[in-house]
Amino acid sequence: MSRSWALPFVSLRWKFLLVLAVIMTLLTLSLGHLALRHFGQQRSLVLTQQSEFLRRDYLQTREMLVEQLASVARELNLRLGSLLDPQSELRGQWRELRSLWQLSGLHLHQIQGGNLLSLGGYPPPDDHWLAGIESKDQQLSRTRCRPGCILELATPITLRGKLHLLVLSTPLERVMEVLSEHHATELAILGPPQQNSLNPWNRAILSLTNRERNYPVLIAAAAEFPLEQLTDRPRMVAQGGRQWSLSRWPIDGGHLLLFSDVSELELGQRAYLTDLVGLMLLCVVATTLLGGWLLWRPLSRIQALQRLLPLLPSRDYKRFRERLAPAGMGFRDEVDRLEEAVGETADQLEQLHEEVDRYTHELERLAMMDTLTGLPNRTMMHHELSKSLSSLGRTDEKIALLFLDLDEFKRINDTLGHDVGDELLKTVANRLKKSVRSMDTVCRLGGDEFTVIIRGLGEGANIHRIIHQIFVSLQQPVQLGRHTLIVTTSIGVVFCDNPMERPEELLKRADLAMYQAKQAGRSNYRVFDDQMLELASRKLMLEGDLRRALEEGQMALCLQPILSIREQRVVGFESLVRWYHPSRGLLMPSEFMQDLEDSSEILALSDWVLKRSLKLLLKLTRLSGNREFYIAVNLSPHQYLHAGLGQRIEQLLQELQVTPGRLLLEVTEESLIRNLEQALATMERLKGMGVRIGIDDFGTGYSSLSYLKQLPFDILKIDRSFVRDLDSSDVDRNIVSSVIDLAHNLGRTVIAEGVESHDQLQYLLRAGCDHAQGYLFSPALDEQQVVELIRQLGCTLEWQHIESLQAVFHPLSGSRG
Numbered sequence: 111m112s113r114s115w116a117l118p119f120v121s122l123r124w125k126f127l128l129v130l131a132v133i134m135t136l137l138t139l140s141l142g143h144l145a146l147r148h149f150g151q152q153r154s155l156v157l158t159q160q161s162e163f164l165r166r167d168y169l170q171t172r173e174m175l176v177e178q179l180a181s182v183a184r185e186l187n188l189r190l191g192s193l194l195d196p197q198s199e200l201r202g203q204w205r206e207l208r209s210l211w212q213l214s215g216l217h218l219h220q221i222q223g224g225n226l227l228s229l230g231g232y233p234p235p236d237d238h239w240l241a242g243i244e245s246k247d248q249q250l251s252r253t254r255c256r257p258g259c260i261l262e263l264a265t266p267i268t269l270r271g272k273l274h275l276l277v278l279s280t281p282l283e284r285v286m287e288v289l290s291e292h293h294a295t296e297l298a299i300l301g302p303p304q305q306n307s308l309n310p311w312n313r314a315i316l317s318l319t320n321r322e323r324n325y326p327v328l329i330a331a332a333a334e335f336p337l338e339q340l341t342d343r344p345r346m347v348a349q350g351g352r353q354w355s356l357s358r359w360p361i362d363g364g365h366l367l368l369f370s371d372v373s374e375l376e377l378g379q380r381a382y383l384t385d386l387v388g389l390m391l392l393c394v395v396a397t398t399l400l401g402g403w404l405l406w407r408p409l410s411r412i413q414a415l416q417r418l419l420p421l422l423p424s425r426d427y428k429r430f431r432e433r434l435a436p437a438g439m440g441f442r443d444e445v446d447r448l449e450e451a452v453g454e455t456a457d458q459l460e461q462l463h464e465e466v467d468r469y470t471h472e473l474e475r476l477a478m479m480d481t482l483t484g485l486p487n488r489t490m491m492h493h494e495l496s497k498s499l500s501s502l503g504r505t506d507e508k509i510a511l512l513f514l515d516l517d518e519f520k521r522i523n524d525t526l527g528h529d530v531g532d533e534l535l536k537t538v539a540n541r542l543k544k545s546v547r548s549m550d551t552v553c554r555l556g557g558d559e560f561t562v563i564i565r566g567l568g569e570g571a572n573i574h575r576i577i578h579q580i581f582v583s584l585q586q587p588v589q590l591g592r593h594t595l596i597v598t599t600s601i602g603v604v605f606c607d608n609p610m611e612r613p614e615e616l617l618k619r620a621d622l623a624m625y626q627a628k629q630a631g632r633s634n635y636r637v638f639d640d641q642m643l644e645l646a647s648r649k650l651m652l653e654g655d656l657r658r659a660l661e662e663g664q665m666a667l668c669l670q671p672i673l674s675i676r677e678q679r680v681v682g683f684e685s686l687v688r689w690y691h692p693s694r695g696l697l698m699p700s701e702f703m704q705d706l707e708d709s710s711e712i713l714a715l716s717d718w719v720l721k722r723s724l725k726l727l728l729k730l731t732r733l734s735g736n737r738e739f740y741i742a743v744n745l746s747p748h749q750y751l752h753a754g755l756g757q758r759i760e761q762l763l764q765e766l767q768v769t770p771g772r773l774l775l776e777v778t779e780e781s782l783i784r785n786l787e788q789a790l791a792t793m794e795r796l797k798g799m800g801v802r803i804g805i806d807d808f809g810t811g812y813s814s815l816s817y818l819k820q821l822p823f824d825i826l827k828i829d830r831s832f833v834r835d836l837d838s839s840d841v842d843r844n845i846v847s848s849v850i851d852l853a854h855n856l857g858r859t860v861i862a863e864g865v866e867s868h869d870q871l872q873y874l875l876r877a878g879c880d881h882a883q884g885y886l887f888s889p890a891l892d893e894q895q896v897v898e899l900i901r902q903l904g905c906t907l908e909w910q911h912i913e914s915l916q917a918v919f920h921p922l923s924g925s926r927g
Contacts (some may be wrong), residue, residue, distance in 0.1 A: 130401045138390030145386055149379055157344040161357040166666035171288045176251045179263035179278045179707045182211050187267040197227045204229045214260050217277040232260050232279050240264055240275055255316050255364045259299045274366050283317055293791040296324050298367040311337045327354050408445045480554040482532055485541035491553035491561055495613040498565055510573050512562040513620035517598040517632040519558035524787045526565045526593055533590050577635050600628040601635035622646050649705045656711045664690050667722050668890035672883045675875050680907040682740040684889045685723040707748055716749040724766050736904040742774040747781035751788055770800030778806050797822050826853040830864025834837040837869050847877045
């Protein structure tokens with residue numbers, strides 16, 4: 111992905127040449143620096159050696175002059191030793207002596223130090239220097255600068271038999287002349303420091319060779335460094351375009367400064383540096399050109415390869431191979447291997463692209479088609495429905511969407527196995543395709559749900575004929591192995607002539623219509639209308655109201671007594687829920703349970719009813735002192751088939767310390783038929799805990815003796831619809847008698863619901879019915895009324911002990927049956 115701050119492209123060859131040039135330059139600078147440092151060290155060594163040599167030569171020249179002065183003194187001692195007036199002789203020969211031996215002074219002293227004769231200048235000061243001579247063979251020499259610099263020699267001589275001291279002096283310039291002549295070195299003698307002096311280092315210049323030329327050199331040196339630094343090693347200073355080396359050493363009363371012109375050395379150093387830089391630059395250029403020449407072709411091949419790589423994503427493999435450079439005849443290198451690797455990668459990519467295309471086509475087919483039936487799946491259905499909707503508006507035609515759900519397919523799948531279920535779905539898919547026109551589309555949404563998109567419905571088109579064809583086709587017997595099945599389906603239909611309609615909304619409406627058809631019975635269909643949407647909205651609103659009802663305590667329980675017909679004794683109570691809705695008033699279970707059957711809220715309500723019923727059972731037990739009666743709680747199909755039912759009941763029984771046999775769970779035939787295998791497993795677990803099971807409203811569903819005998823239930827309840835007409839209907843009397851005999855043959859107890867007359871009770875007694883409940887005895891009672899009923903019944907719970915039912919129902923508003 112490109113970025114605005116990305117650096118510009120620089121070719122690898124230029125990067126290499128740049129790096130190579132930088133490396134060579136750094137190498138050149140390093141070598142040059144080392145060479146210059148070595149050259150400087152050598153120069154310093156030469157200058158130091160020269161300075162030491164000059165120092166030795168100075169000392170040797172000085173000693174030579176001292177020895178010369180000593181020779182003069184010995185000659186004078188021989189010539190003057192016997193004379194009566196040696197002072198006069200010395201005065202007479204002074205001119206000759208000064209000219210011959212370049213003397214600057216001659217002084218004769220008594221041995222005690224008194225001066226007898228002074229010829230020339232520089233008389234010795236009274237500094238006790240002469241007192242250092244302690245024998246006649248001892249002599250002293252020194253350099254003294256006052257104000258000029260001289261070399262003095264003091265030696266004992268004998269005059270007229272007495273010992274005297276002869277002091278001879280010669281100018282120090284004689285030493286400087288010798289050194290300057292022999293070594294081409296300039297010398298200067300500096301005196302002691304002076305205040306307010308303009309001379310170099312604020313010192314008097316006692317002697318200086320070539321003063322006019324050399325004085326500026328001393329001025330420049332004084333500006334560069336202090337005088338003391340000249341003692342360590344020679345120092346360099348530039349003056350007048352020349353380079354000078356200066357060194358010094360102290361003498362008595364001053365400093366001897368030697369400096370020489372080393373410009374030739376500097377010029378040699380510069381010439382050396384110039385040659386070195388030129389050589390290094392030549393090496394850098396030569397190395398760069400050689401490296402560029404060696405790498406230019408390989409990098410050009412890499413660049414050509416880079417231009418070819420974009421052909422791979424575009425799948426232009428043929429042109430890529432044509433332009434890929436063939437391997438050279440010379441030695442193989444990394445670029446050859448890179449080209450081979452890229453070629454192999456191109457081959458692999460080509461194979462991979464072919465496989466990806468093949469798998470993509472297969473995945474597209476699988477993504478759009480159902481793998482079991484070969485029909486378009488949900489995704490393809492949405493696509494086809496969208497295309498059908500987009501075509502609306504161009505003509506007066508409309509489309510219809512059929513939503514099909516097979517009846518009782520889950521039971522078939524659970525009882526006969528998934529293999530049989532899959533084969534049945536394939537058969538249904540084939541029959542649906544044959545039942546519709548070629549322009550229509552049959553899809554499988556998943557499970558046992560199918561859709562059919564009916565296109566091209568004009569005015570007068572009869573959708574009912576197509577639906578009838580589907581019903582007829584599906585109801586034909588299906589032979590799957592040893593099983594012969596008859597399949598029915600519930601169908602929801604929705605029409606559409608609006609191209610702006612959304613596929614999801616159409617599917618939702620067809621689903622609502624199918625739900626209404628399934629509630630109306632098997633093998634039925636319903637066409638969507640707005641009332642269905644209102645019912646769905648009402649259900650959604652009812653779910654919210656139920657959540658608030660549980661939170662705000664709007665729910666209550668009523669109990670209806672169950673009596674033993676023969677003993678006329680209460681054996682249990684059936685728990686019935688009542689909803690005191692804040693705006694709709696009292697709601698009976700029939701007014702909301704069916705609408706909320708498949709919702710999560712119904713589970714919360716059922717759990718509340720179960721827990722509240724067990725608490726009421728404990729309360730009534732404490733009031734009556736009787737531990738024989740039970741509490742019956744109705745379970746919705748959704749709750750009964752819920753995976754956590756057994757664990758929840760076991761938890762409540764342990765928590766409230768209720769004997770399991772005192773809890774009767776009533777389930778309908780519908781709960782059992784939905785999933786017989788799971789219903790049987792749940793019933794066996796509950797029975798294992800000791801809980802009793804009752805089948806409620808027996809006879810109203812799809813009763814089947816084949817599975818009834820498999821269920822380990824305890825009680826069979828005859829629905830009130832059969833009890834209601836016992837007085838007048840022989841059919842109902844026969845049904846009731848048959849059910850009672852069936853239950854007794856299975857070893858089960860029978861309860862008759864809705865007993866409202868003595869004639870009904872007498873028939874049930876003759877038929878052998880065990881228990882009964884209904885308005886003949888008592889309607890459903892609220893908690894206060896049940897407490898009053900228990901008080902009248904006493905601990906035996908015999909019905910004959912009731913003093914007055916009016917007292918039980920007082921006040922009248924307490925009756926909610």
